[in-house]
Amino acid sequence: MEVIKAAGNTIYIFKTKVIDANTYCFIEGNDALLIDAVQSDELQNFLLSLEIKRIAVLLTHGHYDHIMSIPNLRKQFDTVVICAESGKDILENPRKNLSAVANHINFFRKDSIWEKEELDNIIPFRVTCDFTLNDRDVYKWKNLEFQMICTPGHSADSVFYLFCNTYLFSGDSLLKGREPILRFPGGNVQDYMRYTKPIILSFPDTVEVLPGHGARFKISEGTVL
Amino acid sequence: MEKYNRVFVETFGLKQNFLPENVTRNEIKDWDSIGHISLITKLEDEYNILFDTEDILKFNSYLTGIDILKKYGVKL
Numbered sequence: 001m002e003v004i005k006a007a008g009n010t011i012y013i014f015k016t017k018v019i020d021a022n023t024y025c026f027i028e029g030n031d032a033l034l035i036d037a038v039q040s041d042e043l044q045n046f047l048l049s050l051e052i053k054r055i056a057v058l059l060t061h062g063h064y065d066h067i068m069s070i071p072n073l074r075k076q077f078d079t080v081v082i083c084a085e086s087g088k089d090i091l092e093n094p095r096k097n098l099s100a101v102a103n104h105i106n107f108f109r110k111d112s113i114w115e116k117e118e119l120d121n122i123i124p125f126r127v128t129c130d131f132t133l134n135d136r137d138v139y140k141w142k143n144l145e146f147q148m149i150c151t152p153g154h155s156a157d158s159v160f161y162l163f164c165n166t167y168l169f170s171g172d173s174l175l176k177g178r179e180p181i182l183r184f185p186g187g188n189v190q191d192y193m194r195y196t197k198p199i200i201l202s203f204p205d206t207v208e209v210l211p212g213h214g215a216r217f218k219i220s221e222g223t224v225l
Numbered sequence: 226m227e228k229y230n231r232v233f234v235e236t237f238g239l240k241q242n243f244l245p246e247n248v249t250r251n252e253i254k255d256w257d258s259i260g261h262i263s264l265i266t267k268l269e270d271e272y273n274i275l276f277d278t279e280d281i282l283k284f285n286s287y288l289t290g291i292d293i294l295k296k297y298g299v300k301l
Contacts, residue, residue: 095266104265104281105258183259185266 001042004216007164009144011210014043020213021065024169026144027052032077033141035161035169036060036212039068044076052077056141058148059083060171060212061158062090062127063184064099070127082139084150085132087157094124096186133159151199153192154180160199171212174200174222178213182225192225200224226301228271229294233287236264249286272299 002013012025016038023043024035030053037043037057047055055077060066062083073079083091094100102122133139135150139161146161151173161169173180173196180196182189200222207219230244237255250256256264265281268274268290274297276284284290291301 095269098262101262101265101281104278105262181259183255183263185263187263 001046006167006208012046013210014038014040014046016040016065019065022210022212022214023069024210026141028142030054031142032056033058033144035146035210036066036171037069037073038066043069044072047073047077054078055080057081058139058146058161058169059087059091059129059157059159060161060169060173061155062087062097063155063172064097064102064122064125066171066212067091067097067127068099068122068125071125080130081127082131082133083129084148084157084159085134086150086152088129088132090155090157090186091127091129094126097125097127098184099126100124149199151192151196153182153188153196155184155186156188156191157186158196166207168203168207168209168219170209170222174209174219174224175211175213176209176215176217176221177223179223179225189225197224229268229291229301232264232267232271236260236267244287246287268294272297274299 004011009026014023021038023038023040026033027050030051032047032052032055034055034057036059055073057070057079070081090096099122133148137148139146139148146163149160149162151158151160154172158171158173160173180192182192203219205220208216209219209222210216233239233244237253237260265276269276280293284293294301
């Protein structure tokens, strides 16, 4: 677990041991806010140790590696899952959330997007969403505000969450050193070029990106097509 | 066969005239892990079928794909 400060708030970062996927966690009292919910025993144990009762999960998109811990979280905590309107169908469909084909992706990996590592055997699963947000909606949690910005391209339901006008939770739409992957089912190059790329380029240099994979970086360091 | 060819061309961004029958996975640049999953899911949507895992793993060429689709009753 890594701990950082953002606008006076503590963010706990949990990573998967493979593919370096991130969950960002805010804590207040017995409540937690997660941005994505990657597979992490450490995250689960951390939440239990703090006697967390309620969890809100904001999803950057519905691919399996960002939602894998939701079924377990729901068993142990009062959990609310929030995603873009276009994400409901993706979460509920193992083919679309890619959990049904995750093992095949690994089997066939000849590309070097990530280093080839052993993944756990992933059993296809579905996740339900409790409510949805629309483009530019602001999600309020305690006294914090997160603006959702739709960024289609990597998937139809990909979004950014902008926090304090300075911190951008980018999911897989903006990474450092890796071009966004637009070839997954539901990916769309035209949408990325038309909608997402101009949004990325519109942010000032002061914005710091907290990506779905890898370490945080300044927005000017992000890889844009 | 037109639908099958279209899925290949669209998935891998091929030029229409580059789709030799004997083409294999190793000869198409974008037929990597992501391309493969994209191909499989597009064919499943197109023909309203669900491939078995064994067939997903066997599907390594244009011609193999035709044989596999026939198993599912797809008329090409």
